[in-house]
Amino acid sequence: MAPSHLFGKGLFYYLMVSQKRGTHLNDSVGLVTTEYADFAEDLRLESGRLLGPLTIAYERYGTLNSDGSNAILVTHAWTGDAHAAGFHSEEDRKPGWWDNMIGPGKVLDTDRFFVLCSNTIGSCKGSTGPTSINPKTKRPYRLSFPALMVRDMVRAQKRLIDQLGINSLLAVVGGSMGAMQALEWGIHYPERVRSIIPIAGTGRTSPMSIALNSLARQAIYNDPLWKKGNYRLEHPPADGLALARAVGHISFLSDASMQLKFSRRFSVRDGMFDFFGKFEIERYLDYNGSNFVGRFDTNSFLYLAKALDLYDVAWNFDSLSEALDRLDCPSLWFAFSSDWLYPPQQPEEVVNELQRLNKPVDYHLIQSDYGHDSFLVEPEKFVPILKDFLDEQAG
Amino acid sequence: MAPSHLFGKGLFYYLMVSQKRGTHLNDSVGLVTTEYADFAEDLRLESGRLLGPLTIAYERYGTLNSDGSNAILVTHAWTGDAHAAGFHSEEDRKPGWWDNMIGPGKVLDTDRFFVLCSNTIGSCKGSTGPTSINPKTKRPYRLSFPALMVRDMVRAQKRLIDQLGINSLLAVVGGSMGAMQALEWGIHYPERVRSIIPIAGTGRTSPMSIALNSLARQAIYNDPLWKKGNYRLEHPPADGLALARAVGHISFLSDASMQLKFSRRFSVRDGMFDFFGKFEIERYLDYNGSNFVGRFDTNSFLYLAKALDLYDVAWNFDSLSEALDRLDCPSLWFAFSSDWLYPPQQPEEVVNELQRLNKPVDYHLIQSDYGHDSFLVEPEKFVPILKDFLDEQAG
Numbered sequence: 001m002a003p004s005h006l007f008g009k010g011l012f013y014y015l016m017v018s019q020k021r022g023t024h025l026n027d028s029v030g031l032v033t034t035e036y037a038d039f040a041e042d043l044r045l046e047s048g049r050l051l052g053p054l055t056i057a058y059e060r061y062g063t064l065n066s067d068g069s070n071a072i073l074v075t076h077a078w079t080g081d082a083h084a085a086g087f088h089s090e091e092d093r094k095p096g097w098w099d100n101m102i103g104p105g106k107v108l109d110t111d112r113f114f115v116l117c118s119n120t121i122g123s124c125k126g127s128t129g130p131t132s133i134n135p136k137t138k139r140p141y142r143l144s145f146p147a148l149m150v151r152d153m154v155r156a157q158k159r160l161i162d163q164l165g166i167n168s169l170l171a172v173v174g175g176s177m178g179a180m181q182a183l184e185w186g187i188h189y190p191e192r193v194r195s196i197i198p199i200a201g202t203g204r205t206s207p208m209s210i211a212l213n214s215l216a217r218q219a220i221y222n223d224p225l226w227k228k229g230n231y232r233l234e235h236p237p238a239d240g241l242a243l244a245r246a247v248g249h250i251s252f253l254s255d256a257s258m259q260l261k262f263s264r265r266f267s268v269r270d271g272m273f274d275f276f277g278k279f280e281i282e283r284y285l286d287y288n289g290s291n292f293v294g295r296f297d298t299n300s301f302l303y304l305a306k307a308l309d310l311y312d313v314a315w316n317f318d319s320l321s322e323a324l325d326r327l328d329c330p331s332l333w334f335a336f337s338s339d340w341l342y343p344p345q346q347p348e349e350v351v352n353e354l355q356r357l358n359k360p361v362d363y364h365l366i367q368s369d370y371g372h373d374s375f376l377v378e379p380e381k382f383v384p385i386l387k388d389f390l391d392e393q394a395g
Numbered sequence: 396m397a398p399s400h401l402f403g404k405g406l407f408y409y410l411m412v413s414q415k416r417g418t419h420l421n422d423s424v425g426l427v428t429t430e431y432a433d434f435a436e437d438l439r440l441e442s443g444r445l446l447g448p449l450t451i452a453y454e455r456y457g458t459l460n461s462d463g464s465n466a467i468l469v470t471h472a473w474t475g476d477a478h479a480a481g482f483h484s485e486e487d488r489k490p491g492w493w494d495n496m497i498g499p500g501k502v503l504d505t506d507r508f509f510v511l512c513s514n515t516i517g518s519c520k521g522s523t524g525p526t527s528i529n530p531k532t533k534r535p536y537r538l539s540f541p542a543l544m545v546r547d548m549v550r551a552q553k554r555l556i557d558q559l560g561i562n563s564l565l566a567v568v569g570g571s572m573g574a575m576q577a578l579e580w581g582i583h584y585p586e587r588v589r590s591i592i593p594i595a596g597t598g599r600t601s602p603m604s605i606a607l608n609s610l611a612r613q614a615i616y617n618d619p620l621w622k623k624g625n626y627r628l629e630h631p632p633a634d635g636l637a638l639a640r641a642v643g644h645i646s647f648l649s650d651a652s653m654q655l656k657f658s659r660r661f662s663v664r665d666g667m668f669d670f671f672g673k674f675e676i677e678r679y680l681d682y683n684g685s686n687f688v689g690r691f692d693t694n695s696f697l698y699l700a701k702a703l704d705l706y707d708v709a710w711n712f713d714s715l716s717e718a719l720d721r722l723d724c725p726s727l728w729f730a731f732s733s734d735w736l737y738p739p740q741q742p743e744e745v746v747n748e749l750q751r752l753n754k755p756v757d758y759h760l761i762q763s764d765y766g767h768d769s770f771l772v773e774p775e776k777f778v779p780i781l782k783d784f785l786d787e788q789a790g
Contacts, residue, residue: 143670147667204659206653207653207658207659208653210676211645211653214680215610215680218634218638218681219617222638223617224619239617243610243613246609247610250606250607254603255602255603258602262602264600264605272542273441275542275697278609279602279605279609282609285610309674310667343650
């Protein structure tokens with residue numbers, strides 16, 4: 001069943017215009033296509049509600065080997081999507097979001113590994129979310145979409161793995177919300193996962209992180225165009241969503257990275273004493289916020305923010321210890337020194353508990369000035385460790 | 396000249412209903428009155444613009460001694476006011492904002508010292524600001540009010556000190572924006588200041604701090620009621636201002652203080668899977684944001700945010716060193732370990748330069764979980780040091 005919404009397949013089909021390989025494609029997996037898997041059966045969510053039928057958008061790179069032992073699942077962050085590597089067309093200048101990690105000869109080496117990335121449910125990038133048509137009403141779900149937890153995203157993803165005939169994942173690897181998914185995979189499907197690699201993650205989001213998301217939410221709620229989620233898709237609450245994105249953007253950066261990039265420079269276009277005069281950091285946030293509006297749905301943004309806020313690996317367990325005791329595979333953790341959204345103490349809480357439980361766990365605190373975004377910006381700082389770990393897991 | 400605006404003298408006169416001393420007044424300076432000083436002459440601002448006439452709201456506690464040597468100036472933060480200690484009426488249950496510091500037997504001991512606190516220009520608490528009447532148009536300034544720097548606030552304050560016949564200040568002490576004012580006093584009026592005590596301050600605001608203020612600004616600009624500053628005072632852009640305040644509030648707290656106070660507790664009134672369900676930290680931010688709307692003017696909030704963003708002690712000097720070399724008195728600095736708005740490295744940059752210049756400087760990094768707000772929440776952690784320092788200065 002093709003979902004009929006703004007951010008779905010249409011865009012990908014549109015971009016799939018050529019199979020010819022441009023020179024800028026040489027250092028990548030090349031031209032790729034987003035695929036869609038449909039699931040008729042309802043999914044029971046943590047909330048008790050049912051969601052179905054489901055569509056899951058995904059991309060795959062490399063080849064599954066004969067014994068099905070070389071599959072790596074890449075899990076994406078808040079506003080990420082299934083398009084993790086390669087290009088959608090020859091004209092496409094922007095590769096997938098983790099193209100520096102995935103491809104021939106790269107750490108997630110598509111000459112060796114079969115790499116899979118799927119869009120989480122609740123998102124607006126091809127998988128079932130608030131912009132999808134509710135089959136019961138024949139209209140978009142909007143706020144009638146059920147609240148999700150990260151655990152639900154993983155549960156849906158599991159169906160895709162089943163359908164693709166992948167019995168065992170060599171690794172589940174992802175940053176931020178992707179790290180949460182990796183941990184949930186390890187805990188809830190221990191028989192299917194041979195290692196997990198949570199990067200810039202946390203065992204549960206902190207009140208600081210919830211507080212920042214609450215600013216983002218309120219920014220959207222304050223926008224008269226939001227209309228309690230009933231905005232027209234072509235007239236989204238742009239000002240509110242741009243501001244909400246700016247909140248997120250600040251939390252992904254760090255004091256040090258802003259100093260490096262912008263310092264206290266004032267915009268050359270403005271007078272310093274003009275009431276509306278701006279510093280360069282402000283222009284940057286404005287630009288990124290506005291830019292985001294065209295590429296992400298507001299309700300999806302809110303549903304995923306809520307999933308982040310609700311994230312607690314110990315949810316529905318008696319304790320963190322009980323949850324983590326289910327993990328049955330080696331885990332490799334990376335935290336970044338300047339990450340103030342999920343500061344190192346947060347993954348360390350999980351790592352310490354895993355050590356106490358005598359689980360095989362490897363933790364690296366990476367010195368980086370790029371805040372939470374370090375996992376996207378400075379992969380070279382952790383890639384060698386990740387490569388060794390994968391080699392070891394692959395045997 | 397009486398300024399005619401919502402947040403001016405009227406409220407104070409209204410509250411000045413009784414001179415009788417209630418029992419809750421015993422541990423304070425008792426009943427106090429906000430006074431107003433008028434200055435006919437224009438003030439030349441850093442921007443080159445003229446502002447005048449000026450009114451400055453202030454309060455004084457204790458008695459100036461015969462040789463005028465016991466005056467301490469207290470400088471307030473962003474949304475502070477002249478009412479630093481005591482009560483405005485017997486019914487008044489909330490004392491001034493630094494009442495735990497100022498009073499008989501307290502560290503700023505009104506039995507020994509003459510303590511003065513004035514509202515900064517640009518504010519809405521009795522001193523000339525965007526809600527004041529522009530004498531040229533007979534209408535409120537609103538956005539025709541000139542942009543201010545902290546240096547301008549101090550320049551205006553200097554007139555008050557002159558008018559009150561105070562030749563020498565034993566100390567200028569304040570937190571946050573108050574710390575900036577203390578430093579400016581020491582640098583621009585070295586002949587009038589015998590010590591400065593900047594608490595939770597910085598030598599220049601960071602791009603992170605500017606970025607957070609830009610969220611606050613945008614929250615207000617997005618509110619249709621703002622009308623580019625031409626809102627009716629009785630219909631302020633309440634949603635925008637409340638959100639702007641929430642941004643500030645988060646930056647004044649810390650991860651640790653939020654953990655202590657709210658943890659991940661969900662509001663008992665909400666369902667966890669309700670779309671609009673809230674964590675307690677969110678309810679707290681909502682409450683404080685809404686509460687703020689009734690007590691602060693939106694345009695003033697924006698002008699003061701801009702003054703904070705523009706703050707750089709080296710402004711109009713060739714270097715930080717040249718600026719600090721003008722300081723001719725001992726300085727006592729406090730920073731707080733969990734302050735992420737003006738983290739310890741920021742005051743330390745100034746302190747290090749003062750040391751390099753062989754200035755008498757004393758710096759204390761206080762371990763506290765209460766973030767930037769520590770200077771208001773945990774005075775007991777620095778008060779003993781401050782007391783010794785004042786004793787030494789007072790001789």
